[in-house]
Amino acid sequence: MSEKVNIKAYFERIGFAGSIAPSLATLEQLAALQPAAIPFENLDPIIGLPVKLDQRSLEHKLLHNRRGGFCFELNTLFMRVLADLDYSVKPYTARVLWGYPPDAERPLSHMVLGVEINNAPYLVDVGFGSFTLTAPLKMRPDIEQQTPNETFRLLTDGEGFRLEVNLDEEWKPVYQFDPVERSPEELADLSVEMAADHHDNNLLGASRAEKSVRYNLLRNRLTIHRAGEERERVVLEDVDGLKQVLATTFEINLPPSDVLDPALARVIEAAPVEAD
Structure with a gap:
């Protein structure tokens, strides 16, 4: 977390202007703005390009080239921004439960953040995809x-927590995590494993959340969910349709x-x- 962050470029990318005091109010603004401006997307793993977590690579891709990234990129960038703003922040790893049977053995495959403000711990996650948090949770x-x-x-x-989301008046599991700080080496190794898994399974994903609407893409299926409305689902049947959605709905500068x-x-x- 000692790598220097280009805070000015980051603020310009997410459209932030306000107090930079390490307060809950600042954290709430940043946690809402990043998922709207910097989408979850895993095009590099799908293409077969390496995912790099050094600060220079992250800033080139996410800030200057107006790309998105997957959880390790998005949360690593956010972690370093928060550390630069004098927040107490630690990286944790999680086991994804969403979309799997309740009794399935799940490996560590996701990165989340623990942030402490006035001795109170918060869960922060700007990189889950389908249910990226748009606010810190106590x-x-x-x-x-x-x-x-x-x-x-x-x-x-167990020794940690299970995150659940309320969908249609029913609680659904999202992921499980233990509040145990992980080293940069552990995160880098896990990032390589997950990138290879996405590539091998053609598991294209993209997500962007703004205000009360989420846009989620899984493989070639787009889901749009506006608060209080039925989910809109679209199947994209060709490459041009996929590219158009990636470029417009998710605002990705395509490779x-x-x-x-x-x-x-x-x-x-x-x-x-x-x-049928």
């Missing part, structure tokens, strides 16, 4: 916590077509067929 169990998008709660789970198009074609070919 790291206290059994209380419902509203964000600009959904309501969440934390439950005790060159000669490397991107074949990768997106593989994603569409590997996607499950819609039932």
Whole structure:
């Protein structure tokens, strides 16, 4: 966390202007602005490019080249920004539960942050994708916590916590994490493993959250969820349709077509067929 951060470029990228005091109010603004401006996207793993977590690479990609990134990139950048602003912040790892059977053995595959303000711990996560947190959550169990998008709660789970989201009046598990600080080497190794998994399984993903609307892309299926409305779902059937959504809905400065198009074609070919 000692790598110098270009705070000016970061603030310009997310559209932040205000007090930089390491307060809860500042953290709330940053946690809402980053997921709206810097999307979750894993195009580099899908293409087969390495994911780099050094600060120079992150700033070139996420700030200057107007790309997004996956959880290790997005939360690493956010962690270093917060540290530069004098927050007490630690990286943790999590086991993703969303989309898996309750009894499934899940490996560590995700990165989250613990932030302490006035001796009170908060969970912060600007890089989950489908349910990226758009507000910090008090790291206290059994209380419902509203964000600009959904309501969440934390439950005790072993030595740590399980995050759940309220969808259609039903609580759904998102991930489990232990508040144990991880080293940069552990995070880098896990990032390499997850990037390879995304590539091998053609698991294209993109997500952006702004105010009361979420845009989620999984493989070639786009879901738009506006608060209080039915989810809108669209199947993208060709490479051009995928590229248009990635560039407009997710506001991604796309990689060159000669490397991107074949990768997106593989994603569409590997996607499950819609039932009639």
